Amino acid sequence: MSKVMAIYSSGHLKSVASKALLLPDIAPIMKTLTQILALSFLLLLGCKKYVVNEKPIANPGTADMVVPDGFSYETTKNVEVNIQVSDLENRPLAYKSVRFYSKDPVDGGVLLGKGYTDPQGNLKSWLHVPTYLNEVFVQLGFVGFANNQTVGINNGKLNITFGGSQKANRQFASNASARWKSGNAKTRIGSSNFFLMSTYDANGVPANLEVPGDVVSTDLLNDINGALPNSGGDAPNVAASGATDATIVELSQVWVTFISEGAGFTNSLGFYVYDTDNPPASPNDIDSIFVIFPNASLLNSGGGLQAGDKVCLGIFPAGVSIGWVLLQNAFKNNQVLTDRTKLYSNNEWNPETVDSLRPHNVQLLDPNRQLVVVGFEDVNRQNPSCDNDFNDCIFYYTANPFTGLDKTGLYGLVPCDDSDNDGVDDCNDDYPNDPARVADTEYQGTLAYEDLWPHEGDYDFNDMVFDYTLTQTTNASNEVVDIFGTFTLKANGAGFNNGFGIQLDNVAPGDIASSSLSLNGNATGSQELGNTFATFLLFENAKVHMKPTSDFVNTVVGAPYVNPVTFDLSIGFSTPQPLGDIGFPPYNPFIYVNKPNEPVVRGREVHLPDLVPTSMVDHSYFGVGDDDTDIVTGKYYKTVTNLPWGLHIPGGGFDYPRETEDIRDAYLNFVNWAQSGGQQNADWYLDISGNRVSSRIYTPPVNP
Known part of the structure; x- marks a missing residue:
């Protein structure tokens, strides 16, 4: 998205992005105020964006941001879980279900994950939670002692003990004279x-x-x-x-x-x-x-x-x-x-x-x-x-x-059977007749990208926007057996023909037993061979699937609305994968950028900040333009001032900015969050008071 400068009626300069066809580098257009005014007049009259150059003018809304080195714009964090469960005689309780919620589900808490104790009564695993969450509601699937606890996250860990021999400090040593029988006096x-x-x-x-x-x-x-x-x-x-x-x-x-x-x-x-x-x-x-x-x-x-x-x-x-x-x-x-x-x-x-x-x-x-x-x-x-x-x-x-x-x-009183003999009773088993599977855990979120990498864009993060729902299926040992779910493409505010893929870091291609990537039952992509880690390409051109009426699909208020399209994904592993290795959804998602009417260039990948590219990336883009990738230090896809080209927002349905609206102007606490290295305003994206300016955020029409 190249940028030109326009003067608005309010009298201040604001960047306007152009996302149409890219032309070769030409001399700077705006040399005088007269030229700026003339171009602004044309823009305002034509209600259209003009392509000037692949490298846009620096965005004044973000150029003055000072983001600390090492900040990767994480909106989620991994929490190490250590749980011990014993019965009332201090014996370990094996294969008992444990569920984790954002708060008590009676009060609207969202399920964050679940797991099962091992034969020694231990659950050692990982949990994936929003960074703003400082405590978790933990529910043990067993009765007889306190089985619900709200536990604080301390130094990235949850340490919990359930059960064990318990002796209450009773005030009443003897009740021989306190027994009540029918007919006795009562209060x-x-x-x-x-x-x-x-x-x-x-x-x-x-x-x-x-x-x-x-x-x-x-x-x-x-x-x-x-x-x-x-x-x-x-x-x-x-x-x-x-x-x-x-x-x-x-x-x-x-x-x-x-x-x-x-x-x-x-x-x-x-x-x-x-x-x-x-x-x-x-x-x-x-x-x-x-x-x-x-x-x-x-x-x-x-x-x-x-x-x-x-x-x-x-x-x-x-x-x-x-x-x-x-x-x-x-x-x-x-x-x-x-x-x-x-x-x-x-x-x-x-x-x-x-x-x-x-x-x-x-x-x-x-x-x-x-x-x-x-x-x-x-x-x-x-x-x-x-x-x-x-x-x-x-x-x-x-x-x-x-x-x-x-x-x-x-x-x-009929207890639950264990029909598949996997150690988990049928009442707590999502797959009671399948010994290889016991639990499904669903994750939701939104992915939002800028596509002008290695140059800065207009920072509206609507060049490609996905909502995802991904489910990890685990076995009784809390290892991942399958992944399945959907990616819903809901905005494509770009002139480029962008593709989309996912890399499973630390998973070898040979560990994949099966995969399916489709739209309405028709294959749109496949596993990509030749990568160090398992990589899957869902599609290579979003415009083929989300038919545009203009270059800016579902980003301009009043423009024709295009119904989102949902891609299905299914991955089966030949060997169950430890959670600590495979990680959590959305894993390592990326777009790859292609100019219109030109052959597909697979190597121009845009990943979330500090996530490693695939083996197919074109390294010649690193360090070019505004990109400050440093492979040695592990810095990827950030500018010299540590601005990103992609964001991941957990939960259902992030509301992205309108066309050309800087995310800083749409979400008032974004800058403070980024400049604090994520220590402040970690909930900047939630629809709560003081977080956002609704007039700068795209809202789909009620009856499209």
Whole structure:
């Protein structure tokens, strides 16, 4: 894109880019102010760009930027992950799923990656996150101890320990006199119909816990984890059709034993008793609700409970039933707030307006262990953030005699199988019948390029713009088996016929078992042979696929809009690739620049800053014009003042500048980010207050 200078009505000089045919070098055009005014007049009248020279005049918007050496314009960073997972007896837990989010998914957190522990209970891997992210929400797919943690990234590392033997510092040494039985005095909470069964400590742990409590085996936790996985499993179907209350058919003593919780809330758990043959018609018909656990939260997860903590509910005659109620986020400031949303085992009383979504608990019978597991979902199921996993509060109830419980309508506690014997149970396996694959992790982002390399462009970064969605498929050892996904070409603000490719650094060409690059099922490219690293060319001329109505496709407001085109990519490896070697999407993407009406020149590659070119690059371009590439020091594709020709922005759908709008003017914090070496305003590209000027950013028409 060559540049000429134009005087706008505001009276200041601004660069205007020309992206049409390139002509050989000629003498400078603008020698006098009269010539500048004349050319400006023509530009304003014709609404057209004029080609003057392949080397443009330096951009005044970026020429004064001082960017530190070594800054590569990274908007993402690699984080080393070290996780240790043990059961409650300090034994390693193998092949347990771990998910990483930008924040709690209930609050809109985005999945960043996932992995699995090895036979020693360790997960040693890598995570790819935006540079502005300083902490990560980590979710372990196992119950029985605190399995959600928000962990800070320290010196590029995440070090986390889950599980292990845990001893709570309980205030109540003995509860022999604190046990509550049906009919004993109880404490009303305010003027409500809620009653406390005992006093409790600052963490909401009740004083009437049985001593000792139950010993919860890892086998039971494995079974519960399989039946109520984080991925949801079959729990919603069970909840819709199974029995949800405990029904007493002969005189029995009943206990509740806490198991786990996967909630961001500090919920309270209670129960009520009613005549089985004459159930209450509404919550107003319930005489009393008794609080079992004022704070149904685990130790190290907002509470003080541990798996095995047990409370006696009382002795109940035949003909009554026990209903359950979860008070959403009710334990606050050492109080149980009874005005909070209540989720009942009686589905009809729950807040959803869709009948099929009203169930909030499941009951799963384990006849061998003589217990019934109960799992609650604590979020309104019409809320998009609801995960429907029914493991936000997990407990089981037992009875003496066990025959005193009616088992009618109870589904069995059926753990997940491992159909392909890869060590990962089917509920946590994206490929339950394929031992070579277990997980898909999706990455999204945008690639934006300037194409006048080795000369500076107009810095609008819209000469070629892609949105990508790439998925890495990994095995149980967290190695990459496949890559598949799409590149959507959404802007082509260039006069050149540009191609596009990807290099997988550190991957030998012989490690590729298969590859496919296509548009609408028709091949557009292939693996390029003769490179040191595996390289794939998606296409050699964007204009062939994204039919232009002018040289500037989807960069000029008011110009005809061209629908984006999506290219499919699939790569299979002959040998699984370690994450530390292959890296993360978008890997090493590049454009290669060709003049119109001339033979393809493969070697004029433009990569993201400091990423190495392919073996096919034409080295004669290095050090020419504005390029300051230094192979010895590892500096690539930056000017002497360290300006780039390409940018990568993570997340979905970066909004690129309009034609000729300098990115510095469109994104107000870009310069501060670059000049600080990425230490400040790392979120410069997000659509948040103070970051951008909407009038300088291209917006597609609503009805193109």
